[in-house]
Amino acid sequence: MTRVAQFLSICVFLVSGLAAGAEQHDATLDQPQGEVILTISGQIARTNGEGVARFDAAMLRSLGQETVKTSTLWTEGVQEFTGTPLAAIMEAVGVQDGKIVATAINAYSVEIPLTDAIEGGALVAYEREGEAMNIRDKGPLWVIYPYDDNPTYQSAVAYARSIWQLEKMEIVPD
């Protein structure tokens, strides 16, 4: 009896929380004007298509631009990466919980927890050394961590999450 009541109250709380989130933000995002380079689906609060949020390069740039200088396993020397913080993208699509399943053009896929979507965490980079990246050069989007600044990112897990040729994200429950 008590347990049932508890469960119910949690459900009510969750529903009301979601409703409050919906009230705060517009239900839709702007429509992409250029070529779509990232598509986010799954448990997202804000969309601009049928259950999906699609971003062109300009939209990503408008979400906030950040630069990370770091060396990587796959490049020579310290590189300057510019992109949108993963946290900003998650906020833009109204993600509160769950996890990200990121997929690349080459069909590589990896799970990224929302704990990486924080300040000083993952960056969805679109420029390397001031140059836009293309598919032949691990573009157009490449998830980069500040490996040099934060040693916890010098791990196999983080390297695995550093997905390149990123094109899709799906937010799924934990």
Add this chain to the structure above:
Amino acid sequence: MRRSRLREILNGLEVPGRLKALTATRSGGVLLLGTVLLLVIGITLLSTHARNQIDNLTAANSGARQWSMAQAEVEFLNYQTALLTGISDETPDLRALRRAFDVFYNRIAIIASGRTFELLHEDPRSARDIANIERFIARTMPLIDGPDAALRAALPEMLVEARAIRPSVRELTVRSMTLYARSYDNGRARMAGNLSQIALLTGALVALLMAGLLALTALSRVAQIQAREITQASARITAIVKTSLDPIIVVGPDGRILEFNDSAEETFGYSRDEATGANLLSLLVPPHLREEYAAGIKRFLREGGEDLTDNGRIRIEGMRRDGSHFPVEVSLTSSQTADGQILITYVRDISARVAAERELMQARDRAVAGEQTKANLLAVMSHEMRTPLNGLLGTLDLLQRTALDPLQEDYVRIMTRSGGSLLHHVNDVLDVLKIDSERPEIESALFDPVPLIADVVEEQEETARARGNTIRQDLPDAGTLSVVGDEMRFRQVLQNLLSNAIKFTRNGEIALGTDFDPHRAEITVTVTDTGAGIDSENISRIFDDFVTLDPAYNRINEGTGLGLGIARRLVEAMNGSLGVESEPGEGSVFWFRLPALAQVTNEEVEGSEGADTRLDAAPTPLDVLVVEDNEINRFVVREMLKRLGHRVTEAKNGHEGIAWTKARRFDLILMDISMPVIDGVEATRHIRQGGGPNAHQPIIALTAHAMPEDFDRFREAGVSETVTKPIDLGALSALLGRIPQGGAGERDWPREDPRALLDLEVLEDLRRALGEANFTRMQSQFLRETEDALEAVQGSAEGTTAQDYASEVHRIAGSTAIFGARRLRELLIEHRQLVLDGGLDAACDQWLEIWAVWKDTRAGLTQEAPAVPVRISAS
């Protein structure tokens, strides 16, 4: 508490031994620590390396690499599939084809460029495959990047190309599996080696730590032993300090007493508890000395003891509990302890010793005073005897020259001889006194002894003959030898020895001989007699005073017994030696030895003869003032002067004498010293300082006072020369012969022999070195500066320390040496010593003499110097 304090202090003193052990331990510890540190660093490095290797083996790299390689083939197949689909479709999805190509391109770019795949690049086959694939991509890329139409048209051909390259892609994938598997195995092997090394180092570290532990244990045992030894040593030292007969007081850096031993308690009257903690100076030093001692201690601590502990011990004054002062001798040692510098004072109560010393000194002073009294008595007596003798002999001299009948002449001759004998005795006594006083008037000159010996023999020949003796002379030729000494004294010595030989020989032979040793530069004069001889028990005292050996002889032979004593004194004063060898009944040989030189030229002999000639030259009449209160003496002198052809003016006392000197100028003033109202010294001073016509004229003092210190006093007053009364005609004539003829004018009478005053050789050397012009300039500068310096130093006596004063005097003395001012220099050195010994108060009295000598020196330098050295330099 107190004991442990002492132990600490004494432990501090033992530091050297302990320090060595400590240092060894310390350096060993440092070595151990260093090695441990090195091992730890080594282990850390190896561990890090191992960790990296583990990372390399397990981390993303291997997995990601494997995946990448597998993915390369997958992505190639995707591209191939896209080609196939494109060929079969009506409207091929060229975007998908291009994407597939780009994805493959990206993959190959990663494999081809990254260091991640170094292993593949190193493998020739794989490298070839990669190169093939890259070439394929390069060929295909223009079509992919070209227009759609051309791409579409090229699709079949591209498929053919893709199929052709497929084996390379496949082989690369498969081969990479093999290569990486092998590399992984290698890595594991390296890991294993690495871990072995770590194990080895760790083992070494453990072993080393064990060794360190053992060493520490051993050291701690040594330390325990040492601690025990130190404890024992300190107990021993404590016992020594406690039982020391001398007080030992230890003082801390704040001046407070830390230690006060039993003996200190007894000496100072304070108990240990009272003394400990009290200030050393306030407790044990008389108030008026505290400041001085505090400064001394401070200096000692600062300078390490050089100053305060002269010869280790210093004599100071201490104060007992009851306030009484007593002399103590202390020696100080300082030691560095943890609390700062401490002072260890060893004290000795020397009251008894000081009292004994004082008594001894008083006894000595009394003895000296007694001697002085005796000497004074003799001096006064000689004066009292010689004054009447002067009158007696002078009058006899005159009487002899009057018309006398033969009997009267005999009487007068006897009287003269008796008077002469009496005078001789008085002179003997005076000689002894003179020689015994500190500065016997001994000249140091060169003279030919041979004529002199002959002369003495001639004098005594008659006496000898009267006793039946013959005198034999065994002498070298005249002009071959020069003795260094005082001619008059030499004569006196010889006279004494000869007359002694004559006295003790009857009907015998007396032989005089000389022996010159050119190597030792000595002449030995022997007087050999065939007389009674001296037995061995008396021979040792034969040269003592008042020795008359045989009472029987004494009745026969007149004499004071001073003759040989005088001879001894005179020879010694001339740096010679004398002695006697005798065989009772056979005779005696008396000898004396003096420094002598072989004569090289005849010039010196001629020179001295020339001087003699001048001495005897007939005098030009002089204007002489005789100042003498005694009527007889005045009469004698007047008659003698007249006989010599001079004009005489008489003054009955100093007062009258001064009046005369103001009235007109005299060529010479003969001045009696002992006069009532104004004595001769005072009168001379008046004349010199009065600036009248006689201020620079020679003044000869006539005195029965024969003590040398009186001579100095006279010279200070301005007396040119002193002549001892009684004066006979010959002496007076010789004296007058030395006076500049016919009025000396402005020229100073040389009051001292310029050779005693100035070192003419030094002057001449200087003159030659500088050249005439420079010499003159330097000399006048020297005169000016020395006069200024003398004035300054005399003036400074009021407000300076004896030390500074003495060093200034020393400096002046040094500069006077350059110009050969010998006498001034000697005097200044004496003056300096006087001040150092007796303080500044003693300085004042000597200044009159210094100024007098300075004036002589100045006169000598400006007038004598140019003339005399020319003669010297010719020799």
